[in-house]
Amino acid sequence: xxxxxxxxxxxxxxxxxxxxxxxxxxxxxxxxxxxxxxxxxxxxxxxxxxxxxxxxxxxxxxxxxxxxxxxxxxxxxxxxxxxxxxxxxxxxxxxxxxxxxxxxxxxxxxxxxxxxxxxxxxxxxxxxxxxxxxxxxxxxxxxxxxxxxxxxxxxxxxxxxxxxxxxxxxxxxxxxxxxxxxxxxxxxxxxxxxxxxxxxxxxxxxxxxxxxxxxxxxxxxxxxxxxxxxxxxxxxxxxxxxxxxxxxxxxxxxxxxxxxxxxxxxxxxxxxxxxxxxxxxxxxxxxxxxxxxxxxxxxxxxxxxxxxxxxxxxxxxxxxxxxxxxxxxxxxxxxxxxxxxxxxxxxxxxxxxxxxxxxxxxxxxxxxxxxxxxxxxxxxxxxxxxxxxxxxxxxxxxxxxx
Amino acid sequence: xxxxxxxxxxxxxxxxxxxxxxxxxxxxxxxxxxxxxxxxxxxxxxxxxxxxxxxxxxxxxxxxxxxxxxxxxxxxxxxxxxxxxxxxxxxxxxxxxxxxxxxxxxxxxxxxxxxxxxxxxxxxxxxxxxxxxxxxxxxxxxxxxxxxxxxxxxxxxxxxxxxxxxxxxxxxxxxxxxxxxxxxxxxxxxxxxxxxxxxxxxxxxxxxxxxxxxxxxxxxxxxxxxxxxxxxxxxxxxxxxxxxxxxxxxxxxxxxxxxxxxxxxxxxxxxxxxxxxxxxxxxxxxxxxxxxxxxxxxxxxxx
Numbered sequence: 001x002x003x004x005x006x007x008x009x010x011x012x013x014x015x016x017x018x019x020x021x022x023x024x025x026x027x028x029x030x031x032x033x034x035x036x037x038x039x040x041x042x043x044x045x046x047x048x049x050x051x052x053x054x055x056x057x058x059x060x061x062x063x064x065x066x067x068x069x070x071x072x073x074x075x076x077x078x079x080x081x082x083x084x085x086x087x088x089x090x091x092x093x094x095x096x097x098x099x100x101x102x103x104x105x106x107x108x109x110x111x112x113x114x115x116x117x118x119x120x121x122x123x124x125x126x127x128x129x130x131x132x133x134x135x136x137x138x139x140x141x142x143x144x145x146x147x148x149x150x151x152x153x154x155x156x157x158x159x160x161x162x163x164x165x166x167x168x169x170x171x172x173x174x175x176x177x178x179x180x181x182x183x184x185x186x187x188x189x190x191x192x193x194x195x196x197x198x199x200x201x202x203x204x205x206x207x208x209x210x211x212x213x214x215x216x217x218x219x220x221x222x223x224x225x226x227x228x229x230x231x232x233x234x235x236x237x238x239x240x241x242x243x244x245x246x247x248x249x250x251x252x253x254x255x256x257x258x259x260x261x262x263x264x265x266x267x268x269x270x271x272x273x274x275x276x277x278x279x280x281x282x283x284x285x286x287x288x289x290x291x292x293x294x295x296x297x298x299x300x301x302x303x304x305x306x307x308x309x310x311x312x313x314x315x316x317x318x319x320x321x322x323x324x325x326x327x328x329x330x331x332x333x334x335x336x337x338x339x340x341x342x343x344x345x346x347x348x349x350x351x352x353x354x355x356x357x358x359x360x361x362x363x364x365x366x367x368x369x370x371x372x373x374x375x376x377x378x379x380x381x382x383x384x385x386x387x388x389x390x391x392x393x394x395x396x397x398x399x400x401x402x
Numbered sequence: 403x404x405x406x407x408x409x410x411x412x413x414x415x416x417x418x419x420x421x422x423x424x425x426x427x428x429x430x431x432x433x434x435x436x437x438x439x440x441x442x443x444x445x446x447x448x449x450x451x452x453x454x455x456x457x458x459x460x461x462x463x464x465x466x467x468x469x470x471x472x473x474x475x476x477x478x479x480x481x482x483x484x485x486x487x488x489x490x491x492x493x494x495x496x497x498x499x500x501x502x503x504x505x506x507x508x509x510x511x512x513x514x515x516x517x518x519x520x521x522x523x524x525x526x527x528x529x530x531x532x533x534x535x536x537x538x539x540x541x542x543x544x545x546x547x548x549x550x551x552x553x554x555x556x557x558x559x560x561x562x563x564x565x566x567x568x569x570x571x572x573x574x575x576x577x578x579x580x581x582x583x584x585x586x587x588x589x590x591x592x593x594x595x596x597x598x599x600x601x602x603x604x605x606x607x608x609x610x611x612x613x614x615x616x617x618x619x620x621x622x623x624x625x626x627x628x629x630x631x632x633x634x635x636x637x638x639x640x641x642x643x644x645x646x647x648x649x650x651x652x653x654x655x656x657x658x659x660x661x662x663x664x665x666x667x668x669x670x671x672x673x674x675x676x677x678x679x680x681x682x683x684x685x686x687x688x689x690x691x692x693x694x695x696x697x698x699x700x701x702x703x704x705x
Contacts, residue, residue, distance in 0.1 A: 128628070135631045137656035140638035141647060231636050232643025239647055 004102035005281035006399065007267040007274050009369030010038045010191045014205045014357040017121035017259035022202035024122040024261065026193050028057075028064040031263035032072035032118040038191040039114065039265045040076070043279055048079040051110035054101045055265075056093020056117030056361035057086045059124040068118060088361075089290070090390035091328060093117055094264060095364025095397055099288040101268045106285075112269035112277070117362035120261045126360065133391060144240055144296045148390065149224035149251055150233040151298035152329035154241060156250045158297070159335055163250045166330035167217040170255035170354045173327055177351025178210030185350055185377060189369050205356040207258045212355075222249035223256070240296045255330040260357025264365035283372055286382070286398040287313035293392045299332045301394025302386040303339035309384065309396040317341065320398070321380035324367040326387035327352035336386070349374050363387065368397060375401050404435045405457075406443070412450035413602055414443050415595065419457025426458055427466040428490070428515040437493055444500035451602035452500070454523060455507040455595065459531065464514030465490070467695045470543075473682045484679035490515065490549040491671050494522035499614065503607035507598040509591060510534040513573060517584070518547055521554035525607040526585040528576045529594050536584060537573035541651045543694055544687030548678025552658040553670045557613045559583050560622025561630055561663055565637055568659065569652045613667050625663035634660055651681055 012031055015023030023031065032055065040047055055069040070084030089096040094117030101115030132139045139145070146154075156166060180186060181204060192203035228234035234247045267279075274281055289308035293301040302325055310317065317340050325336040325347060337347055350370060353363060364387050371383040386396035403420045416439060418426045426432070443449050456462065473483045497504055497519075506523035508516075510531045517536055520526050528534060538547040538555070546552060547568075556564040559582065567582065579585050589597045601607050612618055623629045634656070641652045654677040662670035681687050 130626070130628070130631045134635040134638065135660070137634065137638050137641075137653055137660055140635065141642050141653050144642070144647070145635075145638070231639035233639055235643035235646070236639060239642075 001106050002108055002270045004105040004268050004285040005271055005274060005402065006283045006285065006372060007269060007279040007281055008039060008043050009189055009264070009266045009372060010035050010042070011189050011264035011362070011366045011369055012193050012262045013190055013202045014207065014260040014262040014359060015202050016206045017261050017357065019122060021122050021261060022206050023120070023193055025195065026120070026201060026261065028068060028118055028120040028123065029072050029075055031120060031193065031261065032068060033076040034193050035116060035191060035263045035265040036072055036076040036078065036114070039267055040078070043267065043277065045267070045277055047082055049112045049273060049277055050078070050082045051113055052101070052104060053082060053084040053114045054097040055084070055086055056088065056097045056364065058088055058090055058093055058119060058360035059126065059128045060086050060088060061129050062124055064120060064124045072118070089393065089395065091326065091358065091360055092290070092364055092387045092389040092393060092395035093361045094366060095368060095385060095387055095395050096290065098266050098268065098365055098368055099395065099397055101266070102285040102288065105268055105270055111273035112267070114265050114267055116263065116265035116365045118263035119359040119361040121259045121359060122261050126259065144236055146233040146237050146296055147224070147227065148298060148328065149256070150228060150237055150247070151296065152251045152256070152331050153224055153228070153247050153249045154237045154244065154297055155299060155335050156331040157244045157248045158241065159338065161250065161331045161334050162248070164214070165334065166250050166255045167214050169330040169334055170217060171212050171214050173348065173351045173354040174209050174212035176349065177205065177208045177355035180350035181205070181208060185373065186370070188373050207260060207357050208351070208355045217254040220252040220254045223252045225249035237296055240294070251329050251331065255354060257326070257328050257353035257358035258356070260359050262357070262359035262362050262366070264362045264369060266365050266369060281402050282376070283399040283401050286400045288395070288397040290393065290395045293394065295392035298390065298392045299328060299388035300335060301392060302332070302336045302388050302396065305394030305396035306340060306384055306386050309398050313398050315398065320382050320384045321346065322349060322371050322374055322383040323347045324371040324383065324385040326358065326363055326367060327354040328358065328388050330354065332388050364395065368399065372399060403432055404439055406439060408449060409599070411599070411603060412448050413453060413599055414449045414451070415453045415455060416443070417455055417457050418462055424458065425460050426456055426462045427464060428462060429466040429468055433490060433493055437496070440493070440497050440500055444502065449502060451607065452502050452504045453507050453595065453598045453602070454504060454519065456509055458509070460510035461508035461512040462516030462519060463511060464516055470682065470691045473679070474688050480679055480683060483683055484676045487548040487675040487678050488672070491675050494519055494550050495671065498522045498611050501609055503602055503609040505598040505601055505607055507594045508534070509594060512536050514538060514540055514547060515549055518549045518551040521558070522550055524609060524611060525601055527587050527589055527594060527598055528579065528585050529591040530576060530588055531591055534576045535573040536576065536579035537571060538568060539571040539573055541569065541571035541655060544649070544651045544684065544690040545681045546651055546655045546658060546674070546678050548675045550671055550674070552655060552674050553662050553667060555584070556659050556662055557620060557667070560620050561625065561659060562622050562633060564659060565633070568655050569637065569641065620663060650684065651687070654681055
């Protein structure tokens with residue numbers, strides 16, 4: 001089986017996912033084409049060598065629909081023979097896309113594939129695509145559907161992460177992201193997004209607040225208490241978790257992932273294909289895994305996915321130098337750290353989605369690239385990136401520098 | 403149990419009047435009699451319109467205990483139960499599509515199958531009888547209105563207005579039913595048949611239901627809209643939280659509305675009757691049905 005190598009990674013900065021956000025005027029195709037163009041130009045890649053482009057897009061409708069990766073490739077001027085495919089594993093899509101791209105390479109069915117993702121949340125809002133899970137009574141009842149915020153608060157309640165703990169984690173995310181920006185730690189990956197006249201719309205993550213403080217966050221009201229009471233999602237959560245009693249609603253906009261716009265792309269291929277293109281591999285894909293778990297608590301699967309990937313790689317938790325867990329909610333990251341017994345200092349070293357935002361389809365590819373940059377900066381070897389995923393899934397990828 | 407008079411204008415007045423009882427209930431004998439009568443009137447070229455009314459002070463109280471029990475008999479399979487429920491649905495559908503305008507003229511209460519029969523008529527008149535109750539209380543018996551009730555309320559009122567009526571199942575006064583849009587007019591008791599005849603004579607009753615007109619759309623929010631999705635998510639959660647997931651009836655009613663809103667009527671009616679069959683065969687529903695009929699019998703004995 002051929003190994004799959006990462007040759008390069010780029011991402012856009014993340015813009016606030018609202019009409020006043022810096023990337024709101026950029027179409028989703030433009031965001032995706034921006035990273036595809038950058039990946040090609042900085043590697044001097046003959047795009048005809050790329051077999052496929054796998055991209056996560058979680059709301060693939062409207063201008064973000066119709067198999068966006070192929071459309072973006074055409075718009076970016078890629079060779080006509082480069083195919084594209086859009087995938088959706090909710091919040092894990094960007095990492096799943098990288099895994100699928102790697103799998104094509106490992107299976108010997110492609111020599112070079114791009115994985116990544118794109119989401120303009122300001123233009124195509126989250127939940128725009130409907131879906132059976134919450135709406136179809138046949139499904140909602142059977143699965144004990146609750147929204148993710150309730151699941152996050154359930155995790156916090158079950159494992160005792162109080163408001164102070166989740167707020168402190170959020171503040172640390174902002175401080176780490178601000179330090180990373182100040183020290184230029186994202187410089188290698190960031191591709192500014194430009195407008196129709198070539199001027200920069202955004203060249204840094206828009207939502208990072210270096211002066212964030214626990215006192216500021218303490219003023220925010222819990223976001224999910226109202227829906228817990230009516231229509232009664234707390235009662236539904238307790239059907240599965242009667243032992244938690246009253247659910248402590250500790251999450252709010254300040255300790256949950258931000259809604260943002262952005263795109264990312266990772267160039268993956270065999271060592272030989274890279275050599276033919278004159279590229280040196282930056283890391284090898286050691287292993288990856290996806291997993292399902294109980295859907296009402298929903299967001300605890302990252303540790304299960306990580307353990308599954310570690311097992312596939314024949315590695316132990318302590319064999320990994322750096323971890324990236326998507327900060328969907330503070331309690332998700334805290335639970336992941338505790339479940340694996342990690343040192344918080346080796347997790348999300350440069351902040352995460354609480355500070356920089358979570359462009360649904362792209363985040364997985366972004367955090368993989370972020371941790372690769374950090375491995376290189378610190379001379380470390382191995383990293384694991386993982387995300388919690390709607391409906392109780394998790395995905396994880398282990399990379400190793402070469 | 404059924405008598406028909408045809409007046410000089412060719413208007414057939416079909417009177418439900420089961421002998422020896424104070425109220426009409428729907429049993430298989432009445433179903434069979436209605437099947438034959440609807441076929442006969444539909445085929446009679448001299449009949450210009452049909453009025454369905456009652457010889458009692460009420461209209462039709464619902465399906466009887468024999469039907470309810472029989473559908474859960476040990477030798478009745480789930481598909482067989484569904485087919486038997488479907489026979490009632492098919493009867494009402496036959497009435498709705500018989501080609502002649504049909505007016506329901508209810509002197510009083512129409513609950514369950516009684517209201518389902520009214521909803522299958524093209525025009526609905528009720529009286530100001532203060533004792534009159536109108537609704538689909540099946541949910542309180544652990545079942546659902548399986549002869550078109552969920553689908554015709556949905557199609558007449560739209561998703562948002564239909565959900566509380568179907569999920570809560572609370573019987574309404576004539577005034578409330580009229581305000582909800584379930585009926586077309588309230589008239590004085592003595593004016594019931596004259597008003598029904600006038601509606602037919604004046605050509606105010608179309609023999610085609612709105613949902614049988616090409617291009618029909620549900621009133622209110624579209625089934626595929628974000629608003630409808632949000633509304634279903636809200637109701638799913640409310641009902642699940644309130645019932646702790648232990649009452650399958652309101653859940654099945656929500657499913658009938660969710661699925662039925664996306665289907666043409668005939669496919670939707672099959673979905674509804676199939677869900678109904680599953681509910682009625684459950685021990686929980688049979689317990690509730692037995693308790694209900696025991697209460698009725700006790701009330702009747704006390705009178």
